Amino acid sequence: MATERAKNFGKKILAYPNDQPSVVSSKDWVHNLARDPKNFLVLYITRLFPIFGWITRYNVGWLTGDIIAGLTVGMVLVPQSMSYATIATLPPEYGLYSAFVGTITYCLFATSKDVSIGPVAVMSLTVSQIIKYIDHKHPNEWSNPEIAINLAFICGFIVLGIGLLRLGWIVELIPVPAVAGFMTGSAINITASQVPGLMGITGFDTRAATYHVIINTLKGLGRTKKDAAFGLVGLFTLYAIRITCDRLARRYPRRARLLFFISAFRSAFVIVVLTLASWLYTRHRRSKKGLKHVGTPNIDPKLLSALAPKFPVATIILLLEHIAISKSFGRINGYKIDPNQELVAIGVTNTVGTVFGAYPATGSFSRSALKAKSGVRTPAAGILSGIIVLVSLYGLTPAFYWIPTAGLSAVIIHAVADLVTKPSQVYAYWRISPFEFFIWAAAVLVTIFSSIENGIYVSLSTSAALLIFRLAHPRGHFLGRVRVHANGSTSDARDVFVPLIDNNVINPQIRVEPPQPGILIYRFEETFLYPNCSIFNSEVVDHVKANTRRGKDLRLIPLSDRPWNDPGSRHGSTAEWEENVARPVLRAIVLDFSTVSQVDTTSVQALIDARDEIERWTNHSVEFHFASILSPWIRRSLIAGGFGYDRRIQSPHRLHDVAAIASDGNLQSDKPTATDIETGGWEEPSLTGSSYGEIHHGEASVVQVDTPFFHLDLAEAVAAAEIGLLKLSPQSSTSSSHSVENDDVKHNDSSA
DSSP states (O other), X not given: OXXXXXXXXXXXXXXXXXXXXXXXXXXXXXXXXXXXXXXXHHHHHHHHOGGGGTGGGOOHHHHHHHHHHHHHHHHHHHHHHHHHHHHTTSOHHHHHHHHHHHHHHHHHHOSOSSOEEEOOHHHHHHHHHHHHHHHHXXXXXXXXXXXXXXXXXXHHHHHHHHHHTTOGGGGGGSOHHHHHHHHHHHHHHHHHHHHHXXXXXXXSOTTSOHHHHHHHHHHTGGGOOTHHHHHHHHXXXXXXXXXXXXXXXXXOGGGHHHHHHHHHTHHHHHHHHHHHHHHHHSOOOOOOOSOTTOSOOOOOHHHHHHHGGGHHHHHHHHHHHHHHHHHHHHHHHTOOOOHHHHHHHHHHHHHHHGGGTOOOOEEEXXXXXXXXXXXXXXXXHHHHHHHHHXXXXXXXXXXXXXXXXXXXXXHHXXXXXXXXXXXXXXXXXXXXXXXXXXXXXXXXXXXXXXXXHHHHXXXXXXXHHHHHHHHHSOOEEEEEEEEEEGGGOSSSEEEEEEESSOOSSSOTTSOOBOOOTTEEEEEESSOOOTXXXXXXXXXXXXXXXHHSOOSSOGGGXXXXXXXXXXOOSSSOOHHHHHHHHTSOOOOEEEEEOTTOOOOOHHHHHHHHHHHHHHHHHHTSOOEEEEEOOOOHHHHHHHHHTTOSSOTTTSOOSSOSOSSOSOOOOOOOOOOOOSOOTTTSSSSOOOOTTOOTTXXXXXXXXXXXXXXXXXXXXXXXXXXXXXXXXXXXXXXXXXXXXXXXXXXXXXXXXXHO
């Protein structure tokens, strides 16, 4: 039987209420991931086109909301897209190309009704910096549109691949403060770069580090031109309309919806007025209409090679900004988005967009907020927005020439101001997690004093460092017991286990009773994996050595035979031994695994090492009880490490070390002889007369009977350890009561 157990090492053990443990192989586990490959493939393809889930139920009520939202967003999308194209150092029409493709394509793949895809400020600024980088490395070799289109093509394919492979979960590794940090820094960067255009100041690089641009702008205020008349008037008008409409809406609630739409059209209104003024001030040539750059994109391998170092930052912005926006509006409006599907939408938009001359596009915060407030009902609203953009391309292209640069700068500054994190939100970061506040601050400062690219990398690296630090330095607590009475009734009482130390959570007036002398209760607060297992080992072993009795009397051991790292006093001290004897004898350790979702080879080996070191200290076996293990893989792993049963009377389920070079363990008899403290015996349970899922006392254990040290909850595990304490220490009742009392006092003091 022992040989059979050794052969079955590495197999999964599952629990069934009507049988002994059933052993299934890892092959069966893999098969369960896709029990029906045909249905899995159909589901995968269906999920690629969410439109089929709602288009068949489309109705007039939805159509009304979509028309209003589509028209509203379209009117804002046209001036914003042209403005953002100027940030990217591209002609204004390229912004409309990106807007047209994004709004039309997105509805086919969308899982968010609110998001509006198109040119955005942060991505546009990144494109301008990438163009500057390529121009510096390869001067005059490629035009700005060629660089932007090639960038969109490759980044689109990268994001599409991530979505198709269902790897969208990687976005979840980046916390909200990191995203807010580089968005805030980018907004400040964009605003600073647009002020010279707003004032008509020239003569320096507006794509340099933000602080350089601010300094040069202040130095150049004396060179302000007539452009400031367009820019400052336009910026003032934008804020005046917005503030006036907001105040009137609060004063006249019945007119709030009308005032909202008036405010929404303020960008289009300002652009039209400023364009008309510009045309009246100076007029000459006309421009060709429509989609002038439709055709197969010229994908240059040499250009792609030059762009390679910039692919990561562009890709991160594409996926990160869009997922953050779509998740936010889904949470606000009561639906969930599929991150993988959203990445597919972004990927298709950017790859298909290169045929129309589009540069990289992603979700826009300001337009998405406008779309949501306009009462959008489905993603189909984007189709109408795309039609408005297309009409603008064919009907208004000649007017694009007359749009003043200062007017576009005013629209940009007004739009990106909302991307700056509000002080109340920054204070919330500080209240919730000071470490994440510093991540936000670092991202903002690096973006301002260096670049958006470095700001993103700093926010990502610091977030990863914080995650690793938290995983590698988990909090764990030794627990005590508090008796809780429901509604003041002594008959309806239960035990809860809380930290023995004061943690500002438990009422300090409540007395927390430590466990019985000889028992330790420890709760993990993180999953138990290789980065943090050594911390657990140190905490538990050090606590045992500081608060429990050493099993060997060092006075009887020659100095030459003592371990070098713990030799004790040279000749052995009677006082030292008396102090040791006053401590309780450790008999059981109860580990609460309720927060542990994963273990690995290294962590199980650390658990084995801790047990071996503790038993060398106590000079006898120590029971290890585990509570709340619900994962069959954790159970299997612990059994492989020799846990879950009494090793003195049962055959080991493992070769002593799971991560050792060699093992000298001996396989013992397989026949259990002890009584199971949960079921009252090792006999095969009979379930005759009981229904599945219902277990009557004396019929079966909820957990499997071959692992009596695995328990359903912590209270049961502690009770089992206390019963085992009585069985393992019968002499305690006849020994000195004074010694026991001293043990109790010692345990109270040390644990508290």
